[in-house]
Amino acid sequence: MMDLTAQLPGLNLKNPIMPASGCFGFGREYSEFYDLSKLGAIMMKAATGEERLGNKTPRVAETPSGMLNAIGLQNPGVDKIIETEVPFLANYDISLIANIAGSTIKEYEKVASAFNETDKVHALELNISCPNVKKGGIQFGTDPSMAAEVTKVVKKASNLPVYVKLSPNVSDIIAMAKAVEEAGADGLSMINTLTGMQIHLPSKKPIIANKTGGLSGAAIKPVAIRMIYEVKQHVNIPIIGMGGINTADDVLEFLLAGASAVAIGTANFRNPFICTEIIEALPEVLSKYGFQSVQDAVGKGHDIE
Amino acid sequence: MLKKVDMQIRKTNVIALDTVEMVLKSTYISQTAVPGQFLHVNVPGHTLRRPISIADVNRETETITILFKTIGSGTKKLASYLPGMKVNALGPCGKGFPIDNEVPSNVLLIGGGIGVPPLYYLGKTLAKKNINMISVLGFQTAINVFYENAFSQFSDTHIVTNDGTYGEAGFVTAVLDKIGDYDRYYACGPLPMLQAITKELDHKSGYISLEERMGCGVGACFACVIPTDDHGGYKKICRDGPVFKAQEVCL
Numbered sequence: 065m066m067d068l069t070a071q072l073p074g075l076n077l078k079n080p081i082m083p084a085s086g087c088f089g090f091g092r093e094y095s096e097f098y099d100l101s102k103l104g105a106i107m108m109k110a111a112t113g114e115e116r117l118g119n120k121t122p123r124v125a126e127t128p129s130g131m132l133n134a135i136g137l138q139n140p141g142v143d144k145i146i147e148t149e150v151p152f153l154a155n156y157d158i159s160l161i162a163n164i165a166g167s168t169i170k171e172y173e174k175v176a177s178a179f180n181e182t183d184k185v186h187a188l189e190l191n192i193s194c195p196n197v198k199k200g201g202i203q204f205g206t207d208p209s210m211a212a213e214v215t216k217v218v219k220k221a222s223n224l225p226v227y228v229k230l231s232p233n234v235s236d237i238i239a240m241a242k243a244v245e246e247a248g249a250d251g252l253s254m255i256n257t258l259t260g261m262q263i264h265l266p267s268k269k270p271i272i273a274n275k276t277g278g279l280s281g282a283a284i285k286p287v288a289i290r291m292i293y294e295v296k297q298h299v300n301i302p303i304i305g306m307g308g309i310n311t312a313d314d315v316l317e318f319l320l321a322g323a324s325a326v327a328i329g330t331a332n333f334r335n336p337f338i339c340t341e342i343i344e345a346l347p348e349v350l351s352k353y354g355f356q357s358v359q360d361a362v363g364k365g366h367d368i369e
Numbered sequence: 370m371l372k373k374v375d376m377q378i379r380k381t382n383v384i385a386l387d388t389v390e391m392v393l394k395s396t397y398i399s400q401t402a403v404p405g406q407f408l409h410v411n412v413p414g415h416t417l418r419r420p421i422s423i424a425d426v427n428r429e430t431e432t433i434t435i436l437f438k439t440i441g442s443g444t445k446k447l448a449s450y451l452p453g454m455k456v457n458a459l460g461p462c463g464k465g466f467p468i469d470n471e472v473p474s475n476v477l478l479i480g481g482g483i484g485v486p487p488l489y490y491l492g493k494t495l496a497k498k499n500i501n502m503i504s505v506l507g508f509q510t511a512i513n514v515f516y517e518n519a520f521s522q523f524s525d526t527h528i529v530t531n532d533g534t535y536g537e538a539g540f541v542t543a544v545l546d547k548i549g550d551y552d553r554y555y556a557c558g559p560l561p562m563l564q565a566i567t568k569e570l571d572h573k574s575g576y577i578s579l580e581e582r583m584g585c586g587v588g589a590c591f592a593c594v595i596p597t598d599d600h601g602g603y604k605k606i607c608r609d610g611p612v613f614k615a616q617e618v619c620l
Binding site for chain 2: 086087088089092093095096097109115117118121122123124125126127129130131132135138271281282330332333334335336337
């Protein structure tokens with residue numbers, strides 16, 4: 065029997081697979097396809113201090129081996145999420161990770177402390193890397209000192225472990241990772257989407273109403289693998305890996321690069337069952353490459369010195 | 370309930386310029402789909418599915434007809450598939466046209482381009498309830514026209530082309546005051562058409578079917594939302610729609 069468990073701060077996972085934030089809503093729609101308790105965890109859609117209505121449409125466009133999105137953090141606000149969405153997800157035997165976002169450090173602080181009011185959430189994912197909102201988000205995710213500052217404030221405000229979600233839209237990912245580790249982050253999640261654009265030939269204008277969007281899907285997997293591999297060598301906190309995972313083979317690749325668990329995003333759109341299918345396929349893939357457990361494979365892509 | 374199903378292609382047919390009609394076999398979809406719902410179709414090698422409205426359902430042969438325009442690489446690939454091959458779809462997706470007992474006895478169907486297909490299944494269904502129907506179908510030009518005879522089986526059908534190469538010239542709105550009386554309209558087509566119709570027919574009861582670029586197609590990703598008012602209300606086109614009351618959404 066393959067051991068699929070993964071232990072990370074605040075997260076005691078029966079398997080290392082979780083849907084990524086923003087690609088799974090609050091689970092309701094996918095609960096009609098399968099029992100969410102099969103998952104290791106769920107990363108909820110981002111919560112902000114107040115309700116956000118998001119960007120104009122079109123908000124998505126397909127690209128070669130991927131897609132662009134600019135939803136704009138549409139969500140009903142943290143209070144409503146705690147009141148109506150968290151209790152629904154608490155019915156399932158899974159770890160819950162709340163993704164928190166804001167335009168100001170004060171808003172991050174407010175959202176982080178709001179989640180202290182519920183005992184159903186097991187960790188926070190600090191979203192300092194959303195490329196699709198005008199203010200906040202990505203500024204905090206591209207400047208190491210600002211990233212460290214918001215991490216410190218959130219750590220102080222929250223009684224939950226904090227995973228900082230890193231943006232790939234930086235020239236020095238290691239500096240970002242080290243800055244948030246020093247600021248007290250309990251873990252990292254990486255990577256968020258890469259900023260991109262696609263122009264619609266008939267209209268000669270960008271397809272996405274926001275003009276730019278975040279690139280996700282298989283196209284960004286090599287970027288994610290490279291960044292996780294590099295960061296793993298410089299930090300001592302665990303990494304939740306994400307970026308273009310479509311198969312159990314991809315999951316193993318992330319584990320080898322240094323991720324302790326993984327999130328699956330865009331692939332849910334094409335196949336609503338993707339998370340469960342990967343959970344079922346993972347033991348055979350691990351065993352095929354000589355691993356006895358998930359834990360056994362973590363970081364094995366690195367040279368042992 | 371939405372399911373993920375493999376559907377075998379029974380027939381494909383190019384019925385107008387860049388317009389493919391595909392007949393697919395699925396017991397589940399054929400028994401459950403109502404007019405106005407759509408299939409979210411997988412095209413191997415592509416990241417996102419394609420939302421394609423259901424044009425017809427035959428419960429006896431357990432087949433579903435869809436029509437799509439071959440615009441991008443995904444729909445071109447789909448068009449190249451041969452009978453016997455399988456297509457994977459999520460469906461039936463969304464909420465369709467209300468076809469309860471309150472449908473008035475005289476209705477108008479207004480379709481524009483690739484918005485025409487869902488009205489065919491609606492019209493066929495309403496015909497079984499002995500509803501009198503007028504259809505106004507708009508296309509760009511003569512070689513885009515399809516389903517004129519099909520709609521004529523159950524309705525007084527008017528064809529409009531933008532350039533006047535077939536039927537009346539102009540937009541569908543050009544003929545709205547020349548047709549008979551009706552108590553409700555059902556419309557599907559490009560956004561400018563729906564904007565013009567809902568404005569011109571704001572005194573009438575109406576239902577419109579919207580299209581938008583979609584992500585998940587099941588209501589989780591918030592890609593295809595539409596505002597319902599000026600203060601934050603919204604609906605998801607894929608899940609709450611694609612059919613809405615004309616006054617329910619802000620176009």
